[in-house]
Amino acid sequence: xxxxxxxxxxxxxxxxxxxxxxxxxxxxxxxxxxxxxxxxxxxxxxxxxxxxxxxxxxxxxxxxxxxxxxxxxxxxxxxxxxxxxxxxxxxxxxxxxxxxxxxxxxxxxxxxxxxxxxxxxxxxxxxxxxxxxxxxxxxxxxxxxxxxxxxxxxxxxxxxxxxxxxxxxxxxxxxxxxxxxxxxxxxxxxxxxxxxxxxxxxxxxxxxxxxxxxxxxxxxxxxxxxxxxxxxxxxxxxxxxxxxxxxxxxxxxxxxxxxxxxxxxxxxxxxxxxxxxxxxxxxxxxxxxxxxxxxxxxxxxxxxxxxxxxxxxxxxxxxxxxxxxxxxxxxxxxxxxxxxxxxxxxxxxxxxxxxxxxxxxxxxx
Numbered sequence: 001x002x003x004x005x006x007x008x009x010x011x012x013x014x015x016x017x018x019x020x021x022x023x024x025x026x027x028x029x030x031x032x033x034x035x036x037x038x039x040x041x042x043x044x045x046x047x048x049x050x051x052x053x054x055x056x057x058x059x060x061x062x063x064x065x066x067x068x069x070x071x072x073x074x075x076x077x078x079x080x081x082x083x084x085x086x087x088x089x090x091x092x093x094x095x096x097x098x099x100x101x102x103x104x105x106x107x108x109x110x111x112x113x114x115x116x117x118x119x120x121x122x123x124x125x126x127x128x129x130x131x132x133x134x135x136x137x138x139x140x141x142x143x144x145x146x147x148x149x150x151x152x153x154x155x156x157x158x159x160x161x162x163x164x165x166x167x168x169x170x171x172x173x174x175x176x177x178x179x180x181x182x183x184x185x186x187x188x189x190x191x192x193x194x195x196x197x198x199x200x201x202x203x204x205x206x207x208x209x210x211x212x213x214x215x216x217x218x219x220x221x222x223x224x225x226x227x228x229x230x231x232x233x234x235x236x237x238x239x240x241x242x243x244x245x246x247x248x249x250x251x252x253x254x255x256x257x258x259x260x261x262x263x264x265x266x267x268x269x270x271x272x273x274x275x276x277x278x279x280x281x282x283x284x285x286x287x288x289x290x291x292x293x294x295x296x297x298x299x300x301x302x303x304x305x306x307x308x309x310x311x312x313x314x315x316x317x318x319x320x321x322x323x324x325x326x327x328x329x330x331x332x333x334x335x336x337x338x339x340x341x342x343x344x345x346x347x348x349x350x351x352x353x354x355x356x357x358x359x360x361x362x363x364x365x
Contacts, residue, residue, distance in 0.1 A: 039071030041093050043114065048141055049150035053161035056139075058091065058118060064134055064158040066120060071096075073233055074219070075226050077212040079250045079263045082346045083121060084183040085176050086135065091118040092208070094235050101237045105211045105245045106289040108204060109236065115142040117205055125175035135170060136187050137161050140197075140205055147203045149193045165190040183344050192340050195278050196271060206271045211288060214246040247288050250352065261356045262291040264349055268338060278339075284313060298324055300364035307335065316360035325354055 072093045098112035122134040139150040152161035167189030173182045197203045213226040230236035248255040250264035266288040272278045285296040298313025303323045311321040319325040327337035
C-alpha cells in the first residue's frame with residue numbers, strides 16, 4: 001500500500017505544479033500538504049552486510065519485539081521448515097520503485113534487485129526463567145547476479161544482533177506444549193546456508209512460492225490472503241492465475257494424510273531433493289508438484305545408500321523397513337534427514353509419516 005500511496009502522492013504533486021495559478025514569486029506553503037510516506041529501512045547494496053541488525057532499521061521501538069516499520073511486510077508459509085522447534089517470524093522488504101512478479105505456482109516469486117527477506121528464529125518458554133529468547137535473524141538480499149546471505153546473532157540482553165557467518169552452537173532448554181526439550185541449536189555457517197539454498201552455482205530462497213503463501217494471515221489491519229496483501233502493498237504484480245495449486249498445513253488433521261505428508265516433505269526436503277540441488281543425485285523428487293507420483297516419494301524405490309534392515313526408501317505398510325522413516329527418526333549425523341537445521345527429532349512429523357507409510361497398500365514388485 002505504501003508504494004501505491006507514493007505513486008498517488010507523486011501524481012498529485014505533479015498536477016499541482018503544472019496547473020498552479022500562483023506566480024513564480026509565491027512562496028507560501030500549503031497548510032494541507034501531506035508528506036509522502038517513505039519506508040525508513042536503510043539499504044546500501046555496496047555496504048551489505050552491515051555490522052549490526054539495527055543499522056537496517058527494519059523494526060520500530062524495542063527491536064526484540066519485532067514490530068516492522070513501514071514497508072516491512074510479515075508473511076508465513078502454510079507449512080514451515082522444522083528447525084529444532086524454533087519459532088520464526090518472517091518479513092519481506094523491497095525498494096519503492098520495483099515490483100515482484102508471479103512465475104508459477106511452484107516456483108519462487110521473481111523478486112527484484114534490492115529485495116530483502118528477513119527471518120528471525122526464537123524460542124518461547126526458555127528455561128529456567130520461562131522467557132522468550134531470540135537466537136538469530138537471517139537475511140537474504142537479492143542483487144543482480146545472486147542472493148546473498150547475512151546472519152545476525154542476538155546478544156544475551158536481546159538488544160542487538162551482530163553479523164556472523166562463521167557458524168556456532170548454543171544450548172537452549174525450553175518447553176514445547178508443556179514438554180521439556182533441549183537442543184544444542186546450530187547457527188549456520190555460510191557454507192551451510194549455501195548447502196540448503198543451492199540451485200546450481202546460485203543461491204535461492206526456499207519458502208516464498210505462491211503455493212506456500214496462498215493463505216490468510218492476520219495482519220495488524222485485519223486478515224488477508226498473503227498474495228493479495230503483497231499486491232495491495234505494491235510489492236507483487238497483479239498477474240496471478242485464477243487458481244493456485246496450494247499446499248496444506250501439514251499439522252491440519254482435517255486434511256488428507258497424503259497431502260499433509262507431501263506438504264511437509266516439500267518444505268522440509270524438496271530444496272535438497274530437486275534438480276541442481278544438494279541431493280539431486282538421489283532417486284526421489286519431493287517438490288509438491290511432483291510428489292503426487294508415489295515413485296517420486298520413494299515408494300517401492302531401492303535406496304541409493306544401503307542401510308541395514310531397510311528395504312525401500314518407503315516400504316508400504318512397514319515404516320520400520322523404510323529409509324525415509326528411519327532417517328527422520330534418528331539424530332545420528334551420518335543418517336539423519338534433513339542433514340542441516342535439525343539436531344533433535346521432530347516427533348509430530350515422525351508420527352505423521354509413520355502413519356502414512358503404514359497405511360499405504362501399494363504392492364512392490
